Amino acid sequence: MSRPEVVAGLPAPAKGEDTGTNAAARADEAPDTAATDAEADFEADFEGEERAADWTDDDDWTTEALALLRALRAPHRRNRAKQVGFAVYCTLLILVIWGGIPSLGLFLQASMGADYTGHGPDLLAAMPSGIAAVGLATVLLAVRDGLWRGPVVPPRATTDWLLAHPVRPRPVLRPWFWLSCGLALFPGLVFAVGGMVTLGLTVRVGLPAALGWCLVGAACLPLLGVCAGLLVQRSPRAATWVRRLTPYVTVLILALAAQSALAVAGHPVHWLERVELWSGPWGWAGIAALAPTPAAVPGGWVAAALLVVPTVVCLVLADRAASTVSLPLLRERARTAAGVLAALRTVELRAARLAVSSASGSGRQFRVRLPVPRQAWLIVFWRDALSLLRAPARLGRAVLLTVPAQLCAVLAHGTRGGLSWAVTAVALIFGYLAVAQLLEPARIETDDVRRASWSPFPFAGLMLRHAVVPVVLGVVLAAAGSAVVMSAGGGAEAWLAPVAVPALVAAGLVNACRGAARRDLMYRSSQVAGGGSGLAVFAAWYAAGPAVAVPVLAVPFSGALRSGSLVSFGQAAVVGLMLAVVLLQWAWSRAGKLPAQARPGHVGQL
Template sequence: MSGPDAAAAAAVVTAATAETAATAETETEPETGARGGAQDEERGTTAAEWTADDDWTDEALALLRALRAPHRRNRAKQVAFALYCTVLILLVWGGVPSFGLFLQTSMGADYTGYGPGLLAGLPSGTAAAGLAVLLLAVRDGLWRGPVVPPRATTDWLLAHPVRPRPVLRPWFWLSCGLALLPGLLAALGGMVALGLTVRTGLPAALAWCLVGGACLPLLGVCAGLLVQRDPRAARWARRLTPYAGALVVAFAVQSALAVAGHPVPWLERVELWSGPWGWAGIAALAPTPAAVPGGPLAAALLVLPTVLGLVLADRAVATVSLTLLRERARTAAGVLAALRTVELRAARLAVSGASGDGGRWRVRLPAPRRPRLVLYWRDTLSLLRTPARLGRAALLAVPALLCAVPAHDARGPLSWAVTGLALLFGYQALAQLLEPARIETDDVRRASWSPYPFAGLMLRHVVVPTALGLLLGTAGAVAALALGGGTAAWLAPLAVPPLVAAGLVNACRGAARRDLLYRSPQPSGGSTGVLMFTAWYAAGPAVTVPLLALPFSAVLRDGSAAGLLRAAAFGLLLAAALLQWARLRAAALPRQARPGEA
């Protein structure tokens, strides 16, 4: 809803309210509800309660529909074009290859060899995916939520005596529709996978997969609305997020172990019946040879709460406070503006601040007696007071270790690719520990207390992340050795120095180089600006991960001590080169900031 349109509707409502208030009878029973109380609290005064005669909601919405008719037609064309492009991409990249696989199956190709592994990993894998969907929906409710109208609606229209439910309901159902799209795609992917590997009938596979693919996203939207409107639910969501994230990783680890031939059947049964995330797995397994007893019951347990949740959520839409809607609309607009200007860190900080993730633990460490240790004391204290970063680093280290297992058995380019994926997860884990360095580069004036040059100060910021990363990598190597891993398990701590140095390179990149988006060395051959910007934005890992993947994949394949020593030497040399690169970038940051300060 655009500003002028909402302002016009608000003016009509204001004029109508004033006219009816002048002629209304004093004995008319006022309409009670949470809306009037919320408006009184927001205005800080005792506002006159409005009656049914003051309700011009239908007229205001009719006026808006008339004013927005040309805009609505243009928006419909844009949406239709976007849907056309989406369907075309899905057909080209998904439909045509799937049809080709089924055609090869009809000509004698056999993909059933992948069936046992798929069925083994499906119980824990669907539990991990379902819990992740619900967790993402709840986290979305902490900063945005499924009911977020535009700022013009919250600032102009809803501030007047207008019933909020007719205004807010379309936004809730729009969120439901958008949430259904990935669920539908997941159901189609499950149908293709089961049809190819297990030879399940396609209609049955699609129907059973749709139970989880449709119900879980809709349940997530309802949970997001509950978190959005209820502060107590939001507090519980923040408290339970670390445990839910740990469960997602644990389910994923169990799924990988099951595929590798180490299933735990009794634990899988517990997970499948533990909640909606497991009921979706029971439904997906129903048409397969590995069906779990109680498939129809699990489907009913998913469908009935989803329908009930949608009905209750539809009624609860009107109870979201106007103050909260204004805050969420401003946050969503700020995040969108940051994304449009490619300020990804600003968008991430805005989401984190609105989600309430800025909470810090009150941890105290004795101050060091030597001045040279103050910086390391500050970095350690900063990380200890934000345990969420330490937790994310530990959780992201798990898939990094898991990806190293298939890299051990793979050969050729596949081994190099899987090793690169493991290193990428390791980089993401260590990047969580470099937040003090990123805060330092957000505003170089913060470093005015330091006796070191800015470049030297930034190099000292890698000491604490490297020490913590070595502890984490050593713990992972010991766990891998306990599970039967070979000498290649010590690659985990050896990868820490170059990956931390790559993170420092990224931390010192400075202001976003949006000019790269509009550059192209070959204008006649199409723009390469997006590739250039991506290469600048992710320069550290883009250089480090491919270079490290070559020697590390060789060690994972043969496991020789000589190869391990060569990989360690190469990693240290690469770390030194990356630190020099980071020093040069950091030295340029104060010079870039001076024009803005002036």
């Protein structure tokens, strides 16, 4: 391949006598060979196969190509720098307003005699298992990102055009790896500063020592996660192992979170915490964070060294491996990332989630058969049950999300006042997320109402029938969790969990029937002194079901959990059933409008 084919308009290099003119002359002398090579290159690129570079050092135009691109992209780069600078300014402003100023106020109050050390023992009890859970979740999110995107994902223009020319991939791909490292490091810095403030107020630890020890884990864990994500991006075998181990790691994270909550409640298991702290980088970060506190674990400097040294080694190895990602894979990931970003910009969150699941291989189907019912009215329930059985990941997520819901309900039983209401609301949110996993058949119907053409029922009636299987499965899961709580010594209020299921399923059905995204709400809302309220109005419309169900249920359920009386239990049950009826009526009304909105020529509200 000759150098004039590299980048149109590039000047000839000063080195050597083998210029583009000589190469063009050689191509004129052998037109048949050049045509054959061009056809072969086109076919290889069309099939997505990676070809070995057939160019020498004399054909290397990497430096000249990147210099030309920098010159051509200078106006765009200046505009992009302004956008990035504005985003950084807004982020820092939010952190200062919502984090820096309140923290400064707390320290001023502490200097004037306010005592926050009463929360210190609970914090120290929660830190070993809690930090291990957060660290393991950080690594899991990083490696899951490598399944569909990865740390090395240049824009589509770079993958489709620039890397197809004879340029060295390392100068092109390496900056994107380090950009991913910087983006991953920023949340770690924020968490380190938050840990410094929390330890300084509750444990009275020196701020420089607290920041330094917290920064060890908060900086190393995200960087290790980025390196692991690059390994998953490059290796299909590593990606397969990540898919297999994700459910088990998720269960382990929830178990660590539950153990942290039990430790706060006064039931720590010290020997198990020691095992967790030394089990890996997620535990070493906890040892480092505990080092300046009274609950320090022996070996803090060893844990810090075990974090820092492997992180440096992994970064060096990943820096070398960043340029070895195959071009077909980069093209595929760049297209997926562009599609997800476009969906997010248009506030199509479901489209973005489906794109990520499809690219990461999370939507695998299993061939499961159920006997076909003889009665026609059972066919909808048969289809819903079959679709959930063929996607067991959704059932697994529903089971996993039921655990924190029950745990938060247990914690709400032992709290008082506004804290009890807040913990009950968190329990209801987890419960909603659990039953929402079972409503995927209803969401698939509303994605394209033409899919419901097989049904003899009106579309609104069909959507109400889609709520039956989630209610039954949700009640079974909630009853199983309540039975576990009762066997562990809980009271009769544990049976409130099944009572909340119909209302939460109805709330999910309201969301499933919302129709096309009402982006006009973000621009038609009134302007207030602090800015427009459009985003809040859109969020209220987007999450209308749970936004109504959770506050309404939280008040009576919180009272029933605190009192434990039969009267309060009955009141909570009546409120839950009445709310379920109201939400189902709302979902029926929304669903009835969807077929008309999907007709050709229909114009939605603008």
